[in-house]
Amino acid sequence: MQNSIRTPYDRVVMAVPVTIPYTRYSIESAQWWIGRALKSLVDGAGITPRDIDGFCVSSFTAGLDSGISLTQHFGLCVRWIDTIPLGGASAIAALRKAARAVQAGDARIVACVAGDTNHVDSFRYTLENFSRFNQDAVYPYGAGGANASFALIARNYMRTFGARREDFGKIAVAQRSNALRNPHALMKAPLTIEQYMSARPIADPIHLFDCVMPCAGAEAFLVMSEDVAASLNLPAAKILSTIERHNAFSDDPVQVRGGWAMDVDELYAMAGVKPDDLDFVQTYDDYPVISMMQFEDLGFCRKGEGPDFVRQHDLTIDGSFPHNTSGGQLSVGQAGAGGAYLGVVEALRQVLGQAGPTQVRDARIGLASGFGMINYDRGLASGAAILAGPGS
Numbered sequence: 001m002q003n004s005i006r007t008p009y010d011r012v013v014m015a016v017p018v019t020i021p022y023t024r025y026s027i028e029s030a031q032w033w034i035g036r037a038l039k040s041l042v043d044g045a046g047i048t049p050r051d052i053d054g055f056c057v058s059s060f061t062a063g064l065d066s067g068i069s070l071t072q073h074f075g076l077c078v079r080w081i082d083t084i085p086l087g088g089a090s091a092i093a094a095l096r097k098a099a100r101a102v103q104a105g106d107a108r109i110v111a112c113v114a115g116d117t118n119h120v121d122s123f124r125y126t127l128e129n130f131s132r133f134n135q136d137a138v139y140p141y142g143a144g145g146a147n148a149s150f151a152l153i154a155r156n157y158m159r160t161f162g163a164r165r166e167d168f169g170k171i172a173v174a175q176r177s178n179a180l181r182n183p184h185a186l187m188k189a190p191l192t193i194e195q196y197m198s199a200r201p202i203a204d205p206i207h208l209f210d211c212v213m214p215c216a217g218a219e220a221f222l223v224m225s226e227d228v229a230a231s232l233n234l235p236a237a238k239i240l241s242t243i244e245r246h247n248a249f250s251d252d253p254v255q256v257r258g259g260w261a262m263d264v265d266e267l268y269a270m271a272g273v274k275p276d277d278l279d280f281v282q283t284y285d286d287y288p289v290i291s292m293m294q295f296e297d298l299g300f301c302r303k304g305e306g307p308d309f310v311r312q313h314d315l316t317i318d319g320s321f322p323h324n325t326s327g328g329q330l331s332v333g334q335a336g337a338g339g340a341y342l343g344v345v346e347a348l349r350q351v352l353g354q355a356g357p358t359q360v361r362d363a364r365i366g367l368a369s370g371f372g373m374i375n376y377d378r379g380l381a382s383g384a385a386i387l388a389g390p391g392s
Contacts, residue, residue, distance in 0.1 A: 006270055011226040012099045013236035014387065016044040017348040021184050022217035022333045026117045030061040030336075031073060033115035037218040038074055041111050045222060045232055054080040054107030054223075056098055058090035058114040058337035080107040087372030088284045089244070090114055090340040091219075092383030096242045098223035108228060115218030116336025146286065146374045147211060151203035153378070154289040156254040158205065163307040165205060168288035169196035171323075172209050172330055174315035175285070179327025181317065181357040186215060187331040209330070210287050217335030219345045237351045237387045240365070241270035244383040252378075258290075258371060259382035260297040268299065271386040275299045278386070279363040280322040280350055282343030284371040285329050290379070294369055298384060322360045325350065343368040344385065351389035364392045 018040040020033055034057060042049055055078045057067045065073070066083040080101045084090045091114065098110035157163055173193050179185035191209060199208035229236035243266060245259025260267075268274060275298070283291040283298075292306040300321075301309040313321040326332055326346040329339045347368035349355040355363075369384040 006266065008270065009099050009103060009239040012102050012223065012239055013226050013229050014095070014221050014223055014239060014348050015229050015234040015236040016041050016222045017345045017352070017354065018044060018220040019184050019345060020115070020218040022186055022215045022335050024186060024213070024215050024333075025119065026216035027119065028117055028216070030059045030115055030117045031065060031070065033117060033216060033218040034059065034062070034070065034113050035074055037113045037115055037220040038111060041113070041220050041222055045234060047109070047232065049075050050077060052076055052109050052111045053078050054098060054101055054110030056082045056084060056094040056110060056112045058084045058086070058094065058340065059116050060336040061116045078107070080110065086340070086381045087337065088286060088340045088379070089370035089372040089381035089383045090337050091344040092242060092340075092368075092370040092385055093244055095223065095239065095344065095385055096244055096383070099239050099242075102223055102225055108224065110223040111220065112223060113218065113220040114337040114341045116216060116338055118214050118216040118336070147203040147206055149374055149377060150287045150289065151206045153255050154205050154210075154287065157256060157289050157293070160256060161304040161307060163289070163292065165197060165207075166193065167307045167310050168210060168292065169193050170310050171285075171288040171291055171315060172196055174319070175324045175328045176331045177316050178325050178358060179331035182326050182332065183357070185327045185331055186213065186333040187327065191331075206287065212286055212329040212334035212339070215333035215335050217333065217338050219335070219338045219341030221341075221345055221348055235352045235354070235390060237348055237389055238392065240273065240386040240388050241267050242383065242385040243267045246381050248382065255378035256293070257297050257303065258293060258379065260294060260369065260384055264297060264299050267384055267386065273365060273386065278365055278367050280325055280347070280360045280366040282324055282326075282328075282347045282366065282368040284340070284343060284369050285324055286334070286339070286371065288330070290371055291324070294371070298367065298369065317358055317360055325355065325358045325360060340370050340372060344370075347387050351387050351392070353389065364389050
Protein backbone atom coordinates (compact mmCIF):
# COMPACT_ATOMS: atom_id res chain seq x y z
CA MET A 1 0.00 0.00 0.00
CA GLN A 2 1.43 3.39 -0.99
CA ASN A 3 2.17 6.06 1.58
CA SER A 4 -0.02 9.13 1.60
CA ILE A 5 1.61 12.46 0.79
CA ARG A 6 -1.34 14.48 2.09
CA THR A 7 -1.54 16.21 5.43
CA PRO A 8 -3.61 14.03 7.79
CA TYR A 9 -6.55 15.36 9.81
CA ASP A 10 -4.65 15.13 13.08
CA ARG A 11 -6.82 15.73 16.13
CA VAL A 12 -9.86 16.82 14.07
CA VAL A 13 -13.06 14.91 14.80
CA MET A 14 -16.78 14.69 14.04
CA ALA A 15 -19.50 14.56 16.67
CA VAL A 16 -23.25 14.90 17.32
CA PRO A 17 -24.94 13.08 14.41
CA VAL A 18 -28.36 14.63 13.82
CA THR A 19 -31.34 13.50 11.76
CA ILE A 20 -34.56 15.50 11.70
CA PRO A 21 -37.15 12.81 10.90
CA TYR A 22 -38.36 12.97 7.32
CA THR A 23 -41.87 13.59 6.02
CA ARG A 24 -43.12 12.92 2.51
CA TYR A 25 -44.43 16.46 2.09
CA SER A 26 -44.04 19.56 4.22
CA ILE A 27 -45.60 23.01 4.23
CA GLU A 28 -42.58 24.27 6.18
CA SER A 29 -39.64 25.97 4.48
CA ALA A 30 -36.14 24.57 4.01
CA GLN A 31 -35.04 27.20 6.53
CA TRP A 32 -37.35 25.64 9.11
CA TRP A 33 -35.76 22.22 8.60
CA ILE A 34 -32.24 23.64 8.73
CA GLY A 35 -33.13 25.53 11.90
CA ARG A 36 -34.38 22.36 13.59
CA ALA A 37 -31.10 20.64 12.72
CA LEU A 38 -29.08 23.49 14.17
CA LYS A 39 -31.10 23.37 17.39
CA SER A 40 -30.50 19.64 17.67
CA LEU A 41 -26.76 20.18 17.19
CA VAL A 42 -26.70 22.81 19.93
CA ASP A 43 -28.78 20.71 22.31
CA GLY A 44 -26.82 17.56 21.55
CA ALA A 45 -23.47 19.23 22.18
CA GLY A 46 -24.59 21.17 25.24
CA ILE A 47 -23.50 24.47 23.73
CA THR A 48 -25.13 27.75 22.69
CA PRO A 49 -25.53 29.06 19.13
CA ARG A 50 -22.76 31.57 19.85
CA ASP A 51 -20.33 28.69 20.36
CA ILE A 52 -20.69 27.78 16.68
CA ASP A 53 -18.13 29.87 14.79
CA GLY A 54 -18.16 27.94 11.52
CA PHE A 55 -21.18 27.14 9.35
CA CYS A 56 -21.52 25.05 6.21
CA VAL A 57 -24.93 24.55 4.59
CA SER A 58 -26.43 22.84 1.55
CA SER A 59 -30.00 23.06 0.27
CA PHE A 60 -31.89 22.96 -3.01
CA THR A 61 -35.01 24.70 -1.71
CA ALA A 62 -33.72 27.55 0.46
CA GLY A 63 -34.16 29.96 -2.43
CA LEU A 64 -31.90 32.98 -2.25
CA ASP A 65 -30.85 32.23 1.34
CA SER A 66 -27.23 31.12 1.31
CA GLY A 67 -25.28 30.45 4.48
CA ILE A 68 -24.65 34.13 5.08
CA SER A 69 -28.37 34.93 5.12
CA LEU A 70 -29.06 32.06 7.47
CA THR A 71 -26.54 33.27 10.04
CA GLN A 72 -28.72 36.31 10.69
CA HIS A 73 -31.91 34.29 10.63
CA PHE A 74 -30.58 31.82 13.23
CA GLY A 75 -28.56 34.24 15.34
CA LEU A 76 -25.16 32.82 14.45
CA CYS A 77 -21.96 34.87 14.46
CA VAL A 78 -19.30 32.90 12.57
CA ARG A 79 -15.79 33.54 11.32
CA TRP A 80 -15.84 30.81 8.67
CA ILE A 81 -18.71 30.00 6.30
CA ASP A 82 -19.49 28.10 3.13
CA THR A 83 -22.52 27.25 1.03
CA ILE A 84 -21.93 24.03 -0.92
CA PRO A 85 -24.07 23.40 -4.02
CA LEU A 86 -22.77 19.92 -4.84
CA GLY A 87 -25.93 17.86 -4.39
CA GLY A 88 -25.09 14.34 -3.31
CA ALA A 89 -21.41 15.17 -2.77
CA SER A 90 -22.15 18.07 -0.43
CA ALA A 91 -21.57 16.25 2.87
CA ILE A 92 -18.12 14.98 1.91
CA ALA A 93 -17.15 18.43 0.64
CA ALA A 94 -18.47 20.05 3.82
CA LEU A 95 -16.57 17.62 6.01
CA ARG A 96 -13.33 18.21 4.12
CA LYS A 97 -13.56 21.98 4.25
CA ALA A 98 -14.72 22.14 7.85
CA ALA A 99 -11.95 19.79 8.99
CA ARG A 100 -9.27 21.91 7.36
CA ALA A 101 -10.79 25.08 8.82
CA VAL A 102 -10.63 23.59 12.32
CA GLN A 103 -7.13 22.27 11.70
CA ALA A 104 -5.94 25.72 10.58
CA GLY A 105 -7.57 27.47 13.51
CA ASP A 106 -10.01 29.36 11.31
CA ALA A 107 -12.92 27.91 13.31
CA ARG A 108 -13.40 26.08 16.60
CA ILE A 109 -16.78 24.39 16.09
CA VAL A 110 -18.25 24.04 12.60
CA ALA A 111 -21.90 23.09 12.08
CA CYS A 112 -22.39 21.18 8.81
CA VAL A 113 -26.07 21.06 7.86
CA ALA A 114 -28.20 20.09 4.87
CA GLY A 115 -31.96 20.39 4.72
CA ASP A 116 -34.77 20.68 2.23
CA THR A 117 -38.50 20.94 2.17
CA ASN A 118 -40.80 19.12 -0.20
CA HIS A 119 -43.96 20.96 -1.11
CA VAL A 120 -46.26 19.30 -3.60
CA ASP A 121 -44.50 21.12 -6.45
CA SER A 122 -40.95 21.34 -5.06
CA PHE A 123 -39.49 18.46 -7.04
CA ARG A 124 -40.80 19.68 -10.39
CA TYR A 125 -39.51 23.19 -9.73
CA THR A 126 -36.07 21.90 -8.70
CA LEU A 127 -35.93 19.68 -11.77
CA GLU A 128 -36.81 22.50 -14.13
CA ASN A 129 -34.12 24.78 -12.73
CA PHE A 130 -31.39 22.27 -11.89
CA SER A 131 -29.05 22.73 -14.85
CA ARG A 132 -28.92 25.00 -17.86
CA PHE A 133 -26.97 22.33 -19.75
CA ASN A 134 -29.59 19.73 -18.90
CA GLN A 135 -32.33 21.96 -20.26
CA ASP A 136 -30.46 22.56 -23.49
CA ALA A 137 -29.39 18.95 -24.03
CA VAL A 138 -32.45 16.85 -23.22
CA TYR A 139 -35.56 18.97 -22.83
CA PRO A 140 -36.00 19.45 -26.61
CA TYR A 141 -36.35 15.66 -26.87
CA GLY A 142 -39.05 15.45 -24.23
CA ALA A 143 -36.82 13.94 -21.53
CA GLY A 144 -35.70 15.48 -18.31
CA GLY A 145 -34.44 14.62 -14.88
CA ALA A 146 -32.26 11.93 -13.46
CA ASN A 147 -34.44 8.91 -14.28
CA ALA A 148 -33.86 9.13 -18.02
CA SER A 149 -30.14 9.80 -17.66
CA PHE A 150 -29.57 6.96 -15.21
CA ALA A 151 -31.62 4.63 -17.38
CA LEU A 152 -28.98 5.07 -20.10
CA ILE A 153 -26.17 4.58 -17.57
CA ALA A 154 -27.81 1.46 -16.12
CA ARG A 155 -28.55 -0.07 -19.53
CA ASN A 156 -24.98 0.50 -20.69
CA TYR A 157 -23.60 -0.96 -17.45
CA MET A 158 -25.80 -4.04 -17.84
CA ARG A 159 -24.75 -4.53 -21.44
CA THR A 160 -21.05 -3.98 -20.69
CA PHE A 161 -20.63 -5.99 -17.49
CA GLY A 162 -23.47 -8.49 -17.51
CA ALA A 163 -25.42 -7.04 -14.60
CA ARG A 164 -29.04 -8.14 -14.29
CA ARG A 165 -32.02 -6.36 -12.81
CA GLU A 166 -32.00 -9.06 -10.13
CA ASP A 167 -28.56 -7.83 -9.06
CA PHE A 168 -29.79 -4.28 -8.63
CA GLY A 169 -32.82 -5.71 -6.90
CA LYS A 170 -30.68 -7.47 -4.32
CA ILE A 171 -29.23 -4.09 -3.31
CA ALA A 172 -32.68 -2.49 -3.04
CA VAL A 173 -34.20 -5.41 -1.12
CA ALA A 174 -31.32 -5.52 1.37
CA GLN A 175 -31.64 -1.80 2.00
CA ARG A 176 -35.36 -2.15 2.63
CA SER A 177 -34.58 -4.87 5.16
CA ASN A 178 -32.19 -2.45 6.89
CA ALA A 179 -34.74 0.37 6.75
CA LEU A 180 -37.31 -1.70 8.62
CA ARG A 181 -35.00 -1.38 11.64
CA ASN A 182 -34.65 2.40 11.22
CA PRO A 183 -37.42 4.43 12.88
CA HIS A 184 -36.61 7.41 10.62
CA ALA A 185 -37.14 5.49 7.35
CA LEU A 186 -40.22 6.43 5.36
CA MET A 187 -40.50 3.00 3.71
CA LYS A 188 -42.11 0.77 6.33
CA ALA A 189 -43.24 -2.24 4.26
CA PRO A 190 -40.98 -5.21 3.45
CA LEU A 191 -39.79 -5.50 -0.15
CA THR A 192 -39.26 -8.83 -1.90
CA ILE A 193 -37.24 -9.49 -5.03
CA GLU A 194 -40.49 -10.51 -6.73
CA GLN A 195 -42.04 -7.12 -5.93
CA TYR A 196 -38.91 -5.37 -7.14
CA MET A 197 -38.88 -7.25 -10.46
CA SER A 198 -42.60 -6.72 -11.14
CA ALA A 199 -42.68 -3.01 -10.24
CA ARG A 200 -43.81 -0.62 -12.95
CA PRO A 201 -41.14 0.75 -15.28
CA ILE A 202 -40.17 4.41 -14.97
CA ALA A 203 -37.49 4.70 -17.67
CA ASP A 204 -36.43 1.20 -18.61
CA PRO A 205 -34.41 -0.47 -17.10
CA ILE A 206 -35.15 1.86 -14.16
CA HIS A 207 -38.27 0.66 -12.35
CA LEU A 208 -40.13 2.00 -9.33
CA PHE A 209 -37.90 0.59 -6.60
CA ASP A 210 -34.73 1.81 -8.32
CA CYS A 211 -35.80 5.37 -7.58
CA VAL A 212 -35.54 7.44 -4.43
CA MET A 213 -38.63 9.15 -3.04
CA PRO A 214 -38.31 12.95 -2.62
CA CYS A 215 -39.20 14.11 0.88
CA ALA A 216 -38.48 16.81 3.46
CA GLY A 217 -35.92 16.54 6.22
CA ALA A 218 -32.49 17.54 7.46
CA GLU A 219 -29.18 15.99 8.55
CA ALA A 220 -26.21 17.51 10.35
CA PHE A 221 -23.00 16.99 12.32
CA LEU A 222 -20.33 19.04 14.08
CA VAL A 223 -16.61 19.23 13.28
CA MET A 224 -14.16 20.28 16.00
CA SER A 225 -10.80 19.41 17.52
CA GLU A 226 -10.27 16.46 19.83
CA ASP A 227 -9.59 18.88 22.68
CA VAL A 228 -12.88 20.72 22.19
CA ALA A 229 -14.80 17.44 21.99
CA ALA A 230 -13.14 16.28 25.21
CA SER A 231 -13.95 19.56 26.95
CA LEU A 232 -17.60 19.08 26.02
CA ASN A 233 -17.50 15.39 26.97
CA LEU A 234 -18.67 14.44 23.47
CA PRO A 235 -18.04 11.04 21.87
CA ALA A 236 -16.24 11.82 18.61
CA ALA A 237 -15.04 10.04 15.49
CA LYS A 238 -11.65 10.44 13.86
CA ILE A 239 -11.48 11.52 10.23
CA LEU A 240 -8.95 9.07 8.79
CA SER A 241 -9.09 10.20 5.17
CA THR A 242 -11.22 11.84 2.49
CA ILE A 243 -11.21 12.27 -1.28
CA GLU A 244 -13.13 14.52 -3.65
CA ARG A 245 -13.15 14.69 -7.47
CA HIS A 246 -15.29 16.48 -10.04
CA ASN A 247 -15.87 15.86 -13.77
CA ALA A 248 -13.78 12.70 -13.73
CA PHE A 249 -13.30 10.51 -16.81
CA SER A 250 -15.11 13.00 -19.00
CA ASP A 251 -13.99 11.15 -22.14
CA ASP A 252 -15.99 8.03 -21.24
CA PRO A 253 -18.89 7.99 -23.74
CA VAL A 254 -21.24 6.67 -21.02
CA GLN A 255 -20.42 6.80 -17.33
CA VAL A 256 -19.20 3.47 -15.98
CA ARG A 257 -17.01 4.88 -13.18
CA GLY A 258 -16.84 7.91 -10.94
CA GLY A 259 -14.12 10.09 -9.52
CA TRP A 260 -13.52 7.65 -6.64
CA ALA A 261 -11.53 5.47 -9.03
CA MET A 262 -9.00 8.27 -9.56
CA ASP A 263 -8.23 8.70 -5.86
CA VAL A 264 -9.14 5.42 -4.16
CA ASP A 265 -5.52 4.43 -3.50
CA GLU A 266 -4.96 7.75 -1.76
CA LEU A 267 -8.14 7.25 0.29
CA TYR A 268 -6.82 4.04 1.82
CA ALA A 269 -3.20 5.16 2.02
CA MET A 270 -4.10 8.26 4.01
CA ALA A 271 -6.29 6.20 6.35
CA GLY A 272 -3.72 3.46 6.73
CA VAL A 273 -6.35 0.78 6.14
CA LYS A 274 -7.43 -1.62 3.41
CA PRO A 275 -10.96 -2.24 2.06
CA ASP A 276 -11.15 -5.47 4.08
CA ASP A 277 -10.58 -3.49 7.29
CA LEU A 278 -13.89 -1.66 6.99
CA ASP A 279 -16.80 -2.81 9.14
CA PHE A 280 -19.49 -1.22 6.95
CA VAL A 281 -19.94 0.94 3.86
CA GLN A 282 -22.48 3.70 3.18
CA THR A 283 -22.62 4.44 -0.56
CA TYR A 284 -24.58 7.26 -2.11
CA ASP A 285 -27.54 5.42 -3.61
CA ASP A 286 -29.63 7.55 -5.89
CA TYR A 287 -29.95 4.34 -7.97
CA PRO A 288 -28.70 0.80 -7.25
CA VAL A 289 -26.43 0.86 -10.31
CA ILE A 290 -24.44 3.70 -8.74
CA SER A 291 -23.92 1.72 -5.54
CA MET A 292 -22.73 -1.23 -7.62
CA MET A 293 -20.37 1.06 -9.52
CA GLN A 294 -18.95 2.24 -6.20
CA PHE A 295 -18.27 -1.30 -4.98
CA GLU A 296 -15.79 -1.40 -7.86
CA ASP A 297 -14.47 2.16 -7.74
CA LEU A 298 -13.98 2.06 -3.95
CA GLY A 299 -11.80 -1.03 -4.17
CA PHE A 300 -14.01 -3.89 -3.01
CA CYS A 301 -13.78 -5.60 -6.38
CA ARG A 302 -12.40 -4.84 -9.85
CA LYS A 303 -14.26 -2.93 -12.55
CA GLY A 304 -16.96 -5.12 -14.02
CA GLU A 305 -17.06 -7.44 -11.00
CA GLY A 306 -19.80 -5.50 -9.21
CA PRO A 307 -22.58 -7.92 -10.19
CA ASP A 308 -20.66 -10.94 -8.88
CA PHE A 309 -19.71 -9.04 -5.72
CA VAL A 310 -23.39 -8.37 -5.00
CA ARG A 311 -24.33 -11.98 -5.72
CA GLN A 312 -21.68 -13.27 -3.30
CA HIS A 313 -22.44 -10.99 -0.33
CA ASP A 314 -25.22 -10.36 2.15
CA LEU A 315 -25.68 -6.58 2.22
CA THR A 316 -27.87 -6.39 5.31
CA ILE A 317 -26.84 -5.06 8.73
CA ASP A 318 -25.92 -8.50 10.04
CA GLY A 319 -24.55 -9.74 6.72
CA SER A 320 -21.08 -10.27 5.31
CA PHE A 321 -20.95 -6.74 3.84
CA PRO A 322 -23.13 -4.31 5.83
CA HIS A 323 -24.18 -1.67 3.32
CA ASN A 324 -26.37 1.41 3.68
CA THR A 325 -27.39 0.30 7.13
CA SER A 326 -30.00 3.04 7.58
CA GLY A 327 -31.81 1.81 4.48
CA GLY A 328 -30.20 4.46 2.31
CA GLN A 329 -32.09 6.94 0.23
CA LEU A 330 -33.86 4.12 -1.59
CA SER A 331 -35.81 3.23 1.56
CA VAL A 332 -35.35 6.17 3.93
CA GLY A 333 -36.13 8.86 1.34
CA GLN A 334 -34.15 11.64 -0.31
CA ALA A 335 -34.51 14.91 1.58
CA GLY A 336 -32.90 16.99 -1.16
CA ALA A 337 -29.36 17.91 -0.20
CA GLY A 338 -29.94 16.04 3.04
CA GLY A 339 -29.53 12.89 0.97
CA ALA A 340 -25.83 13.70 0.70
CA TYR A 341 -25.59 13.65 4.49
CA LEU A 342 -27.65 10.52 5.14
CA GLY A 343 -24.80 8.04 4.73
CA VAL A 344 -22.23 10.27 6.44
CA VAL A 345 -24.43 10.80 9.50
CA GLU A 346 -25.22 7.07 9.64
CA ALA A 347 -21.50 6.27 9.39
CA LEU A 348 -20.81 8.64 12.27
CA ARG A 349 -23.48 6.94 14.37
CA GLN A 350 -22.08 3.52 13.54
CA VAL A 351 -18.49 4.21 14.61
CA LEU A 352 -19.73 5.95 17.76
CA GLY A 353 -21.92 2.96 18.61
CA GLN A 354 -25.00 5.20 18.53
CA ALA A 355 -26.92 3.63 15.63
CA GLY A 356 -29.40 1.82 17.88
CA PRO A 357 -31.47 -0.72 15.95
CA THR A 358 -29.31 -0.39 12.80
CA GLN A 359 -26.01 -0.82 14.67
CA VAL A 360 -23.44 -3.12 13.08
CA ARG A 361 -21.88 -5.27 15.77
CA ASP A 362 -18.42 -4.07 16.85
CA ALA A 363 -18.30 -1.41 14.12
CA ARG A 364 -15.07 0.57 14.45
CA ILE A 365 -14.11 1.80 10.98
CA GLY A 366 -16.39 2.64 8.09
CA LEU A 367 -16.65 4.44 4.78
CA ALA A 368 -19.26 6.90 3.51
CA SER A 369 -19.42 8.28 -0.02
CA GLY A 370 -21.07 11.05 -1.99
CA PHE A 371 -22.13 11.39 -5.62
CA GLY A 372 -24.02 14.24 -7.18
CA MET A 373 -24.81 16.87 -9.73
CA ILE A 374 -26.21 14.68 -12.49
CA ASN A 375 -26.05 16.66 -15.68
CA TYR A 376 -27.63 15.42 -18.88
CA ASP A 377 -25.35 12.37 -19.15
CA ARG A 378 -23.43 11.72 -15.91
CA GLY A 379 -22.88 12.60 -12.27
CA LEU A 380 -20.12 15.17 -12.00
CA ALA A 381 -19.24 15.20 -8.29
CA SER A 382 -17.89 12.40 -6.12
CA GLY A 383 -16.20 11.95 -2.78
CA ALA A 384 -15.66 9.57 0.12
CA ALA A 385 -14.48 9.57 3.73
CA ILE A 386 -13.21 6.91 6.12
CA LEU A 387 -14.12 7.39 9.78
CA ALA A 388 -12.99 5.61 12.93
CA GLY A 389 -14.57 5.45 16.35
CA PRO A 390 -12.95 6.33 19.68
CA GLY A 391 -10.00 4.11 20.51
CA SER A 392 -9.64 2.74 16.98
